Amino acid sequence: MQRTAHPLAYPLLARITRPTLRVPRIGVIVSDAALLRAVLLDTESFTKTGPGSSAELWTPVLGPSVLLNMEGADHAALRRRLAPLFAPAFVGALTEETIGEGADRLTGRLVAGEPVDLVAEVREYAGQVISRLVGLDRGVMGEELFARVSAITGFVSLARPRFTPAQIAEAREVLDELTRHARRAYREAEAPAEGDLAAAHETLPGRMRGLGLSEEEAMGAVGAFVLTGTETLVSYLPRLVAILADTGWLDVLAHDRTLLDAAIGEGLRVTTPSPVMLRSVERAAHVGEEAVHPGDRLVLATFLANRGAGRFDPIGNPAASLKQLWFGAGAHFCLGAPLAMAQIQRTIGAVLDAHAVAPLTITGRRAQRGALIPAYRSLTLATPTVARTRR
Numbered sequence: 135m136q137r138t139a140h141p142l143a144y145p146l147l148a149r150i151t152r153p154t155l156r157v158p159r160i161g162v163i164v165s166d167a168a169l170l171r172a173v174l175l176d177t178e179s180f181t182k183t184g185p186g187s188s189a190e191l192w193t194p195v196l197g198p199s200v201l202l203n204m205e206g207a208d209h210a211a212l213r214r215r216l217a218p219l220f221a222p223a224f225v226g227a228l229t230e231e232t233i234g235e236g237a238d239r240l241t242g243r244l245v246a247g248e249p250v251d252l253v254a255e256v257r258e259y260a261g262q263v264i265s266r267l268v269g270l271d272r273g274v275m276g277e278e279l280f281a282r283v284s285a286i287t288g289f290v291s292l293a294r295p296r297f298t299p300a301q302i303a304e305a306r307e308v309l310d311e312l313t314r315h316a317r318r319a320y321r322e323a324e325a326p327a328e329g330d331l332a333a334a335h336e337t338l339p340g341r342m343r344g345l346g347l348s349e350e351e352a353m354g355a356v357g358a359f360v361l362t363g364t365e366t367l368v369s370y371l372p373r374l375v376a377i378l379a380d381t382g383w384l385d386v387l388a389h390d391r392t393l394l395d396a397a398i399g400e401g402l403r404v405t406t407p408s409p410v411m412l413r414s415v416e417r418a419a420h421v422g423e424e425a426v427h428p429g430d431r432l433v434l435a436t437f438l439a440n441r442g443a444g445r446f447d448p449i450g451n452p453a454a455s456l457k458q459l460w461f462g463a464g465a466h467f468c469l470g471a472p473l474a475m476a477q478i479q480r481t482i483g484a485v486l487d488a489h490a491v492a493p494l495t496i497t498g499r500r501a502q503r504g505a506l507i508p509a510y511r512s513l514t515l516a517t518p519t520v521a522r523t524r525r
């Protein structure tokens with residue numbers, strides 16, 4: 135799967151057996167979990183804003199203050215203001231409002247014998263969530279706009295720390311289109327009363343205004359959510375279902391969900407939907423035995439670090455010891471993790487509900503080529519009896 139996604143990068147990285155390795159034009163690759171966490175926690179020595187970091191990549195597209203290109207007090211203050219949007223009750227309601235009906239329908243369709251492409255299904259959910267994030271009613275995010283958003287993350291390449299001017303222009307155009315709606319929602323919103331975050335009629339950009347974000351901060355946050363929160367889930371959920379089906383765990387979990395959380399964590403560990411993080415060295419330091427210097431680029435190969443803990447195993451659950459490294463660590467730990475987990479649980483729950491009534495198999499699968507994040511292009515689920523009679 136990873137080989138198909140990035141024929142050159144993944145085989146190269148997967149051969150690395152040392153905890154750190156300096157590769158000309160790429161940077162120092164870190165593939166040991168403990169070292170990687172130590173880098174993430176040491177914000178004095180390592181930053182997201184220096185040469186070769188993600189800021190170089192994203193600032194020309196998203197502007198200067200979008201969390202993933204900020205450090206220090208400003209970063210912490212913006213995260214604090216956004217925190218209520220990711221509180222459990224809020225993400226629970228958002229998930230139910232955006233994908234609840236679709237997930238219930240998914241169970242019904244599968245039980246009725248309809249073959250379902252899970253990639254298209256999850257992409258549809260992601261579109262619903264994005265529509266909500268940018269302040270639109272359901273269903274506005276069409277396939278075409280979605281494909282253009284995906285294309286932006288497809289521009290990212292480890293060997294090229296910056297986007298080309300043409301890529302920046304395309305990315306800005308897509309984000310302008312998305313944030314045009316968000317801007318209107320922001321401007322039209324009355325600042326909601328404090329604590330009134332659950333009011334169903336409020337739009338998300340409106341809520342950001344209520345939380346004290348300036349218009350530019352709110353638009354930056356919308357852009358960051360769209361870019362970070364879409365591809366990761368469209369990659370992960372079909373991969374998780376494929377792993378569960380291939381290992382027999384779909385059967386086990388459909389009838390007993392005791393180990394479902396462990397299976398979700400193990401799935402995140404072995405797939406690592408955000409496979410690599412970048413940092414720039416701010417002051418001389420050591421990463422393990424490797425001396426690094428200001429301006430060096432660190433490529434944190436989370437997918438290698440996570441996979442070092444072994445094969446998918448919800449019983450032994452090696453993921454438990456990694457403290458969710460797939461969501462990062464420290465100051466930049468994935469802000470959207472609660473939303474991601476709510477969507478994952480709702481969707482996988484819908485598939486398991488179907489499997490408990492009408493056992494499912496994978497009747498077709500194709501891997502996506504040339505994507506930054508390894509993913510299926512399609513993954514079709516169906517009940518074998520129905521698949522046979524339709525042939």
Ligand code: HEM
Pocket residue numbers: 201202203213358359360362363364366367370406407408411412459460461462463465466467468469470471473474
């Ligand atoms: C399975 C799905 C997801 C995975 C594996 C994932 C992974 C990550 C990782 C590893 C980071 C840290 C990057 C770094 O330190 O360089 C991160 C940051 C972030 N994620 Fe996620 N993410 C997921 C879903 C989401 C969703 C659904 C959203 C929001 C709607 C989201 C929003 C963010 C934001 C805003 C940041 C930047 C936080 C900061 O810099 O302070 N993510 N994510």
